[in-house]
Amino acid sequence: MAFTLYSASKKAASTAGALAIATTLWAMPSTAVAQDEIDCIFPFWFGFAPVFVAQEEGYFESEDLVVKTSFDNDRANVLPAMSNGSIDCTMRTIGETMSRPRTADTTGTVIGTIDISVGADGVVAAGDVQSVEDLVGKTLAGEINHPGTTLVQHALSEIGKSIKDVNIQLIATDDSAAVFEDESVSAVATWEPMMSSIVRSSSREGAHLLLTSADYEGLITDVIIVRTEDLEENPDKYAKFLRGIYRAIDLYKTDPDRFIEISAPFFDTPAAEMKASLEGVKYTSYEESQSYLPGADGEGKLKEVFDAFNKINIALDLQDGPLEYQPFVDGSLLDGLFDDVER
Template identity: 50%
Template structure:
C-alpha cells in the first residue's frame, strides 16, 4: 500500500490477543482493538489517542501493527479485533463475501503518488506494455493501477506477460532486462530509480494519476458497529479532530506521530512527501457520500470489484452498499465539539 508496507510486522494471532489484553482494564472506557499495517498513513489514529481525543469520547483504543492481511480478517471474524485500516482494494478480495464481518465507515488517507509503476526507457506509454513483461505483487495498489490504466487504453491483461513478485524484491528484479515494468510503492520506487543501471528508467504511472482510487478506509467489525454505533462515531470524531490538529499544528503533530514508527520527524515527513493526503472530515464526506446518496468511494469499489473478479481475486461480486456505511459521517458533530 505504500511507503512502509513492505516492512515485516506480521505477528502470531496469539501475540495479537496478548498485546491487546495488556492494560485492557480501563474503567468506564469502551475498548476498541485496532490493527493496521506499518504505514504512516494511519498515524492520525495514534495522534488521536495521544491527544486524548478518544478518551474524551469514552474510548480506550489499543493499536497493533500487522502487515499480513491473512492475519487480520480471521482475527476480526473471531472478534479478536474490532477495527482495521486498509485500502478498499484489499478489503474486497477473497475470502470476503457480503456476509463477512467488516463495514467501512470512513477514510483516513489517500495515496496521491506513493504507489506507482516504473518502466524502462522503451516503454513510453501504458499501451507499450502489450507483449511485454510486467512484474508486481497481486492485490496491491500498483496492481490495481495498472489494470485501470490498461483498460483505459484498450490493452487486454492477457496481452501483457505478468510475473507475480514480492514488492520487496522489485529493485533487484527490475535489473533484469527482460522485465519492462515493475509495480510497487515508496520508498522502493524512488530507491529503484536511483540505483538502476537501466537507461531511461522512469515512473510510468502513479496513484496521483487516479485521485481517489487508492484510498485507505476504516473498517469496523459489523456486529460491534450495530451494537455500539455511538462508540464508533466517537472513534471517527477522534480521527478527524486529530487530522484537524495536524493541519493546524503540523510540526508538533509529526513530532508526536513519528516515534510510533521509530522515525525522526524529518523521516516521517519524507514518508508523506511521496504523495499521501490525510483525509479531513469534509473529504471523507465527499468520498463516502451521504445517507441515500452514494459517493466516489462506491464508484471506486465497483471498479476495483470488477478487477478482482476478472483476476480471480474473489469468487463473488460484493455490494458496495452492503460494505460501506456512510450514516455515521452524517451529523457526526451534532452535539459534539470539533
C-alpha cells in the first residue's frame, strides 16, 4: 500500500461555516440553575443536530441539565480533553472511536447511537472504475480513517483483497473536489454535499458514485461516547442527556422542517442545504438505539459493526489489535430510559 501526500485549496462552502464557528462555545444562559452539567465536543456534522434541538426545545432544561458544546473535528484534541476531565462527552463514528490512540484502558464508554449514514459518505470514481475491484493498483485519495476509505477496505475484503492493493494518496477531505480533477487519481473518499457536487461538476467524463454508506447500512454509525469515570459516578446525568437527544430525534421524525429550522443556524448553514444533506442520514430513535446496543435481548446490532471495524482498522493500521466490545459499549442506560418520564 503506497502513501503520498497531496494538498489543494479548500472548496466546500460548508467547511467555511465550520471554521467560522469551530471555537464557539454554546450553552444555556448563565442565569439558568441546574443540578447537572455536561461539556460535549464533537465534529461539525449535521448528524449531531439533535443536541441543539434538545436545548432549544427545552428538553434538557426540563431535566435540570445544562449542556455546553463546541465543534472540534480533531480527535487529537478531544481524547486528551476527555482523559483529563475537561470534557465529558463526544460523538463520532464507531470506527473512528475505536481507532488509535484508543487502547483498552482509554476512558470513554459508548452509551447510545445518534445517527447512521445511509448515503452521506462514499467514494466518487472516474469512468474507468466501475467496481471496487477496478481500484486495485490505482490511486484512491482520501483520509485514511475517512468513512469512504473504510467502506473501500470493507468492500475489498469481501472479494479477498485489501486496501494494501490500492495506492492511497492522503489528502484533507475538504480538498477532494480539487484533487479529483487530477486524472492520476482514480477515486476520492468524500461526503455530502461534496460527493454529489463532484459527480455533477467534475470535468472528468463518467464521474460517478462507486460506493456509498447506503451499500452497507449500519457500518457508518455515529455513537455517543462519555467519560467512563463520570458515567460510573453520575449515570442519571447521562440518562437525562440521552432522553433529550431522543426526544429531539422524535421531533425530526414527525416534523423534519421544524427540526432543521431550529438547528441549521447552529451550523451557519441554509436550511435547504442541511435538508438535502440529511437525505443520506438516518437518525436513530430511542427504540432503534436499543436495538443497536447490548441489552436484555443480546449484544445488539452494533456488535457486528464493532467486529467489522476491528478488522477494518487493523487493515488500515488504525488499531494495534482487536478491542473488546463490552464494557466499551454499554446499553444499560437505555433500559427503561423513559419509564415514568415525559417523552
